[in-house]
Amino acid sequence: MSQITVLLADDQTIIRDGLRALLETNPDIQVVAEARNGLEAYEQTGIHHPQVVLMDIRMPQMGGVEATRLIKQDFPDTAVLVLTTFDDDDSILGAIAHGASGYLLKDINGAKLVEAIRDTVRGSVILPGNIAAKITRHIDKRVRPETPPAVFTQREQDIIRLLIQGKSNQEIAQTLFLTVGTVKNYISQIYSKAEITDRANAILYFKDLGF
Numbered sequence: 001m002s003q004i005t006v007l008l009a010d011d012q013t014i015i016r017d018g019l020r021a022l023l024e025t026n027p028d029i030q031v032v033a034e035a036r037n038g039l040e041a042y043e044q045t046g047i048h049h050p051q052v053v054l055m056d057i058r059m060p061q062m063g064g065v066e067a068t069r070l071i072k073q074d075f076p077d078t079a080v081l082v083l084t085t086f087d088d089d090d091s092i093l094g095a096i097a098h099g100a101s102g103y104l105l106k107d108i109n110g111a112k113l114v115e116a117i118r119d120t121v122r123g124s125v126i127l128p129g130n131i132a133a134k135i136t137r138h139i140d141k142r143v144r145p146e147t148p149p150a151v152f153t154q155r156e157q158d159i160i161r162l163l164i165q166g167k168s169n170q171e172i173a174q175t176l177f178l179t180v181g182t183v184k185n186y187i188s189q190i191y192s193k194a195e196i197t198d199r200a201n202a203i204l205y206f207k208d209l210g211f
């Protein structure tokens with residue numbers, strides 16, 4: 001069984017120790033490195049290339065939002081899943097805008113956190129109801145983008161609607177009776193038309209369009 005490799009980024013040793021103990025009770029998850037701040041998270045990602053970085057937001061030297069930006073810029077295959085106590089709009093929107101695959105609060109149940117990590121690797125975007133509601137309120141205040149839905153084919157629109165529900169490529173393929181490869185090709189075309197490069201920003205963008 002291949003293991004999901006995880007990097008823990010949190011400035012509190014007790015939090016990192018607790019997360020490591022929790023995650024390593026699961027045979028499919030391996031913690032490959034730890035970081036005490038965003039800069040270390042970025043550097044350790046370059047060394048270990050984990051599949052998932054579990055990222056706190058407020059840390060010394062460099063915070064989680066800036067670290068997320070750098071990691072997604074230089075190591076796009078690594079997913080960043082935010083795990084923090086802070087649920088202010090700036091932190092949430094900043095992390096998602098810079099490519100985070102999800103945003104979780106530290107009061108999450110351990111089993112749900114483990115499943116969120118697995119879902120992140122499968123390509124899902126992890127946004128619990130309270131976090132999604134904050135994003136939606138922000139979207140409602142923004143001017144809608146100019147790209148009309150008519151630019152997208154009917155099949156692309158079907159995929160977009162499933163994408164913004166947080167469905168993975170595999171789940172979209174099963175729903176629409178397509179291969180995963182075909183879904184990936186459609187998503188690449190959608191991103192190209194919308195001038196988007198990642199899934200989290202795609203969700204914000206297409207919610208703006210009213211999908």
